[in-house]
Amino acid sequence: MSQQNPLPTIAILGAGNLGRSIIAGLIKSGYPADKLWATAKHDPRLQKYKKDFHIHITTDNHHAAQFADVIIFAVKPTVLIDVVKEVQDIISKRKPLIISVAAGVQIESIARAALVDVPIIRAMPNTPTQLRLGAIGLCANAIVKEGDCNTAESIFDTIGVTCWVKQEELMDVVTALSGCGPAYFFLLMEALQQAAEEFGLPEEAARLLTLQTAVGAAQMALESEHSPSQLRQHVTSPGGTTEKALSVLEKHNFSALMKEALEAAIERAKEMANKY
Ligand SMILES: NC(=O)c1ccc[n+]([C@@H]2O[C@H](COP(=O)([O-])OP(=O)(O)OC[C@H]3O[C@@H](n4cnc5c(N)ncnc54)[C@H](OP(=O)(O)O)[C@@H]3O)[C@@H](O)[C@H]2O)c1
Incomplete structure (x- = not known):
């Protein structure tokens, strides 16, 4: 302090x-x-x-x-x-x-x-x-x-x-974003680790690679002068593996899904605020 x-x-x-x-x-x-x-x-x-x-x-x-x-x-x-x-x-x-x-x-x-x-x-x-x-x-x-x-x-x-x-x-948006946010990232990590294990990676390797990738990506985004969107484009070679994976997420409207999740949390925050 x-x-x-x-x-x-x-x-x-x-x-x-x-x-x-x-x-x-x-x-x-x-x-x-x-x-x-x-x-x-x-x-x-x-x-x-x-x-x-x-x-x-x-x-x-x-x-x-x-x-x-x-x-x-x-x-x-x-x-x-x-x-x-x-x-x-x-x-x-x-x-x-x-x-x-x-x-x-x-x-x-x-x-x-x-x-x-x-x-x-x-x-x-x-x-x-x-x-x-x-x-x-x-x-x-x-x-x-x-x-x-x-x-x-x-x-x-x-x-x-x-x-x-x-x-x-806007505190309701803060609640939905950073208040609830750790759970979104935990879910993503959980899903990635589970999928990697189902494709044959040993549990410990799947866990460590998932978590360190999350930490590394967050640290890169924090330290970089580029936006997450630009960083994503930098690591996505045309015709490569990342592009293939991201196209699946886009096909299922990943961004729209996250917006819907935030909206649900904002609505719930408003309902709870009305109680006090
Ligand atoms: N944890 C987080 O990361 C987080 C994030 C965002 C917001 N918050 C907010 O922070 C607040 C606390 O959350 P928390 O997770 O720290 O809850 P918590 O661990 O249950 O802490 C609440 C504390 O209040 C004490 N307490 C209960 N009645 C009291 C009274 N009449 N007078 C004095 N103390 C009393 C309890 O004492 P005893 O332990 O002796 O029972 C307990 O230590 C909540 O309002 C929550 O919405 C927490």
Whole structure:
């Protein structure tokens, strides 16, 4: 995290799987442990955080929030609003930067529970944050200032790359793309490995070649000045094997199929958002 002075105290309320990734990312990037608070419902999980990261822990959200300049709500969407209400008086008093990672819960719902005008940032991370390789969409309400954006970016940069969207409805697209995205790539890897095995490759060879090809292709696309489309054309010789394989995917409308998959996820994200 970039050095700001003084560094904000961050309370992560509901530090489960994602919360742990955030804590680990911050600590690895040198964030002072005494500026971090974590809460959870059950104490054993928290004791592990204390042992691993030497941060402050408590099962009392209210206690942790009272020290916070930034409150990260990392509980499940179903309990988010209750937890916001639980610390509402502290939000009123301290006016911290609020960050929610709860999938599908709109900024407006959080603002309504907070009862006061506070800066609220909604983040949509994905599971590779566990390896600090996450892709994180961010969206802010009108009160959020540049300094708050920098703070949020500094936090999430420790577990991946960040990308802002201006209109909140685009968070549904972020959810469908990078939130659900690891599963699409896992499915592709699964299908490729299985096909290679059916054509005779031993399981371990099929697995390793599939996974390393995925990593290599992603790294090439990230580092290249060319678009994925151009890179695809570069590796597709006319009349060659790749062209033959791609023609099968095109015949079955691979791009249209991916669009349909994203559309289904976007629709589902909208339906879920209406619940909160
Ligand atoms: N995991 C991801 O990669 C990912 C990606 C995108 C968005 N998200 C969002 O991140 C949030 C957390 O997901 P997760 O996978 O980390 O879930 P999780 O592992 O179940 O973590 C939720 C945590 O909340 C704690 N908790 C429950 N009720 C609480 C309360 N009243 N006060 C304080 N803490 C409470 C639980 O404590 P105990 O452990 O003691 O039960 C648990 O540690 C969700 O809203 C999800 O939509 C996660």
